[in-house]
Amino acid sequence: MRHTLPLAPQFYVTAPQPCPYLEGRMERKLFTSLQGDSAEKLNDSLSHQGFRRSQNVLYRPSCTDCAACLSARIDVSTFKLTKSQKRILKRNAHLTRRATSPWATEEQYELFRRYLETRHADGGMADMDVFEFAAMIEETPIRTRVIEYTDRKTEELVGSCLTDVLSDGLSMVYSFYTPDRPQDSLGTHVILDHIQIAQDAGLPYVYLGYWVPGSDKMGYKARFSGLEVYSGGTWQPVANPDDYEAPAHPLSNDPISEQVANIALPDLSPKRSSERG
Template sequence: MTRPLRDAPQFYLTSPTPCPYLPGREERKVFTHLVGARARDLNDVLSQGGFRRSQSIAYRPACETCRACISVRIVVADFRPSRTFRKILSHNSDLIGEALPPQPRSEHYSLFRGYLDDRHPDGGMATMSALDFAMMVEDTHVETSLIEYRRRSPDSGFTGRGQGDLFAFALTDRLSDGLSMVYSVYDPALEARSLGTFMVLEHVERARKLGLPYVYLGYWVEGSPKMAYKARFLPQERLMPQGWERVG
């Protein structure tokens, strides 16, 4: 009897559940575990193939009758902020992002809780406790950062750190070819700042400085208001059946 390779990933298929993006449809996902010494390399390969990470799980949609979820990544070298994007960058020029180890604190959970209660009160994360949140941040076997956004201080140019209240944060993986924005949170009371868009723009500049060609945004779903914003970041590549195709 042939034994499977010990380090070969095993893939599993979930049962159908209601689709969170398109009403009246069901979703299924294929997933595998990201653990052990090869987790980082596996996350790289799977991300390039359209998978996303959640804690120590990599998953992608595997719906039987729908292919609406499309992986998108921004082409960093050719990205130029539009007039609207430049205004958002200017409006948030008093903020600075600092990459920290994935170690959650009470202020992170407080911001996360307020964000969910305001923006996604009926979503799948609505009942997450502080312990659940800590596991979401800490349970990783790949290179992950918690990028905080606070006001600039006179020393920020030297330290790279902000000060004062936490405005937003992003849980971000570093891949061999880009940055993958796993989850982003911001203070919903600061809607005028467009902090969600600002964090994406800041990640593009962060990737540019690191010499990385892409910023992975996850899935864009045409017809889903929740995902419509992702189509604004052009040029981008979308993963189609024949491979990554450039748009814009």
């Protein structure tokens, strides 16, 4: 008997665990698998609704009493460089960008380990071995690139970003960089360079992942003009980041059944041969 995957994606919820961003709060995620011929279409649609990709999974925060995490993106048409960001670009003018297929290397893993040990030693990825790292980079059912940044003077890999190419922009899945150059603000540089890539390609947005008001780890995302957040079912421009807070209340989120019912799904039915042309 031949078994086929259901056309409509199935959604699940993770068990609560300590929040990595806000002390004393619990984190929970709503997620679905990303597979099959319609993976790219589903990824595009759910990314527009605040979901993020991790390997073959799409997820969105769905905490029981907190709604602090906001999916964030930059509208590149309204983005304007600050004086500080101009200095960062000038300071890193000696870096060379290279876009490759999603293939993990020993050099990337070594850089990744140094980054984690300095910046996120107590994070969820701290124990990730080389095989798990390779899975993070290589297990993708959609159009993905690894963007590498190399120092032209030393030929050293100083930064890397796993980047998905969406229909309307670039999604920065995960970036890491050398911790030895804090004065170069390499994390900011990587975002600024992705904005430039999107502008050159005619793509309107750069998706940054989640911005968490009140979290020092995520505060840097509010420093970019053109920032938008997904809230209340729509993307909203952020005029003043200080207007946002990290609410904690039992009524912060709708019940899971309502959240799933309100997700707009694309048409995932296979095209008939006559429609394929």
